[in-house]
Amino acid sequence: MSEGCEDRYCFIAEWYDPHAAFKRRYQFMYYVKDKTVEMFDVKNHRVFLKRTKMDELRLEDLYINSTLNVFSRQLNFVDYGDEFTRRKLANKKERTLGLIKPDAVPKMGQVLDVLFKNGFLIANMKMCRLNRTEALEFYQEHQGKTYFDTLLNYITSGPIIAIELMGPDCVSQWTDLLGPTDPATARTQAPNSIRARFGKDSIQNACHGSDSIGAAAREIEFFFPSNGSPVQKSTAIFSDCTCCVIKPHAVKSGAAGDIISKIMEAGFEISMLQVFHMEKANAEEFYEVYKGVVQEYGEMVNELTSGPCIALEIRANDAPKAFRDMVGPADPEIARHLRPRTLRAKFGNNKIQNAVHCTDLPEDGELEVEYFFRILGC
Incomplete structure (x- = not known):
């Protein structure tokens, strides 16, 4: 096999088209050397995406059952696309x-x-x-x-x-x-x-x-x-609680364990925890309160669906307010200046990738926990 082929991996990915109410299937090619991707529509036998650079994509992000956002389309990886990819990656995965x-x-x-x-x-x-x-x-x-x-x-x-x-x-x-x-x-x-x-x-x-x-x-x-x-x-209790979501970028960076340790060291109880691979419709529903209010709404949805996130049920006296104080301002740059010991100051990158979501309104604490652990979870 040529050197060029050695650097190309192929997967089968699916995207749910909400307008057609149909799952579309693609061959997804990833080229390691220049971090480019291209996609072919399996059913229509045509190019769907010409070779395009994606600097943020890593080979370790590609595995069976993983999710990836490509130009606002959430792709689910369901199989290897060829034997070369299967042979090269099976033991690594x-x-x-x-x-x-x-x-x-x-x-x-x-x-x-x-x-x-x-x-x-x-x-x-x-x-x-x-x-x-x-x-x-x-x-x-x-x-x-x-x-x-x-x-x-x-x-x-x-x-x-x-x-x-x-x-x-x-x-x-x-x-x-x-x-x-x-x-x-x-x-x-x-x-x-x-x-x-x-x-x-x-x-x-x-x-x-x-x-x-x-x-x-x-x-x-x-x-x-x-x-x-x-x-x-x-183990969810659904009382005296608030919701925390460790966002995909923080999970990918390996910060989730440190974030959880900081939460527990501050005296909060973590009474339930689960990894979620959020579908776009679920993320839009969860963030619906921000639609038309926060201009970053669309980017927030994209971040939440860009990979696995970890949802937590946090319990304490006056949990929503106490935990929100620990999380800090939405913008990590502001947090670093005003509240440098907060979670977003320590682990956030920007207003979208700000490490964790927390319940904003006290009356929504139990509702957000129920959304993850009664509606979406086990």
């Missing part, structure tokens, strides 16, 4: 399951920060709580072991966070990052590992990881079923 166990949930921000710093991509994530029947099914291979009942009691004792991880040789890389099962052993043999840093004992050892590609597929399906109907119980 390997998936595994990680669980943050009940004892490590208070350290979730630090665990996520470790993941981002080690190059993992979070394809899906949610906080949930297992009942005993679900825990039995998930840990079925441990049945009959002396510690089995202790394990079931522990894993059902509080919220957990399930994470679908993606990256090169993801199963083995995540296993190495976790370290030995017993945190005491981990502190001796792998002192920088997650279990060495956050684990307590061989049961309360901070995190779980799939031990093989086959186990990863089964465990991902358990928490993130392909039919889209998860059974695990949501």
Whole structure:
């Protein structure tokens, strides 16, 4: 294969055309060297987009089930477009399951920060709580072991966070990052590992990881079923709460773990968390209150649909006002001058990419949380 072909990757992408009420399918070509893309309409056999430069696009943003905005069209990547792309990227886009166990949930921000710093991509994530029947099914291979009942009691004792991880040789890389099962052993043999840093004992050892590609597929399906109907119980409370959304640009930059740590260090409770890949219609509906009021409305919708975001239920006394104070002014430049310790001052780029959305009006706190976790979520 020629050098030029080595730098070109092909995917099948779909775009829902709201006027025709029809999903249009395209071949999407990405050229690494000059960061250009071109698109071909599969049905009509014609060029849809001539080769066009997209400096902000990275190869790691392209994977099956990812979303991407191209000239205000939200594309969903559904398959590889040729065998070369499949062969080159399949192992780089390997998936595994990680669980943050009940004892490590208070350290979730630090665990996520470790993941981002080690190059993992979070394809899906949610906080949930297992009942005993679900825990039995998930840990079925441990049945009959002396510690089995202790394990079931522990894993059902509080919220957990399930994470679908993606990256090169993801199963083995995540296993190495976790370290030995017993945190005491981990502190001796792998002192920088997650279990060495956050684990307590061989049961309360901070995190779980799939031990093989086959186990990863089964465990991902358990928490993130392909039919889209998860059974695990949501941990959302829907009272004394406000909504936070960590925007796609902040997720892509790897700042989400640090943002979550800052929120928890400030004394807020995170009672629910989930990754969303927002459809344009949902983003428009969520931001409807800003339509015709804020001139950046269209750009705000585009940012929210440009990749995965993380929605949080934040709880505290007078949560909407208290959290809004922590988030700071909408414009990060103003925030850096007037409120330099706020989230937008620390993590925002501009008025559109300002790191996080927070509920503006106190009466909308529960409504926004319900929109994500009752209407859109599990």
